[in-house]
Amino acid sequence: MDVYDAMQTLNACRYYKPDPVSDALVAKVLNAARWAATGSNNQPVTYVVVRDAAKRRAIHDCYQPIWDTVIKKYASGEIKSGFSSSFLQNVDHFARHFAEIPVHIVVCARWKDLTALDASLDRTVLTPGSSIYPAVQNLMLAARTEGLGTVLTTLLVLAEKDIKKLLNIPDELATAAVITLGWPEKPFPEKLKRKPLSEIAFLDSYGAALPSAGPPS
């Protein structure tokens, strides 16, 4: 599949068929994650693929109360969003059926192989993610190429302690995300909706128009 086609149709898949995903395909999309660059080529990222039904149920049991708290904040306006109620229903469907999604992939990162370069700045650190989430994007693009749906969720870091215990993840690793993987029940979008390039990219000075940024698309 063409790179651009994969990118512009890679949506968050919140409805899955119950059909199993083969070992070969799981390995193929994880293999794609391997190629991503990491700081000093330290390759800090590892993965636990969860297929065991009882463990997926246990992960669901971690996810549900976290999501219930979030959706209440959306409903009350405590978290502001432009989300429609039908969109929130989709996300709620995803949460309620989390255990049924055939594959959960827990993304781990080894602390000693991550560097928080910006820890000396007086702000939240961002850079450790630069050695983690490019690999996650590779994984999800590969899944899209194979016709598989994914969702990236970081909510489960709030249950990191329980997830690590459940999957025997060593102390020296963090959990950075969970990716759900399965066959989508609905078609992929023809093209995602995003802010136009002219609103997000500038030339030589913030706010200065970028040539060829073109009209909204």
Place this chain on the structure above:
Amino acid sequence: MDVYDAMQTLNACRYYKPDPVSDALVAKVLNAARWAATGSNNQPVTYVVVRDAAKRRAIHDCYQPIWDTVIKKYASGEIKSGFSSSFLQNVDHFARHFAEIPVHIVVCARWKDLTALDASLDRTVLTPGSSIYPAVQNLMLAARTEGLGTVLTTLLVLAEKDIKKLLNIPDELATAAVITLGWPEKPFPEKLKRKPLSEIAFLDSYGAALPSAGPPS
């Protein structure tokens, strides 16, 4: 270009031709970054494309002393790595010629549109990067597809204050990375070298073999 081919040949390009990169190509690879998913679809990432020679020289002047400190730590063994001296010479060449690379892309992120979900945990936060670096990976994969070389560096966050002033980046934004972009002087690799899948991916329990992970490759 096929997704997998782009991923497994996307190296850090440290030698560039002086040839210019067209506006249309710069816009094309930035456009690819737009599609990446972000938490709550908040789309926090924006970009300043730096073509102006004086500004690229000013960015170089930020980069050089940071790199000089790093390479001294490699040389003294303060930072342990398996890097050969020829590899370090390549990276040093990159640093010394930073200003000559035709395009620098400063990746910014709007704080209010980032959520540090894991800020409540007793560890360094990782999750804000999940709404930044997938877009960066899209950008670099698109560049690879076009035959353009890139390097992702996070070292320049250490000069965030100066870079923001130079490019009029508003206070409410962080800098998360700088990507260099240009025509590579050397061919892309046939396939990158990484840890084998069997060492990084497990089934249902950390350390348990993943079926189909196969031999080292």
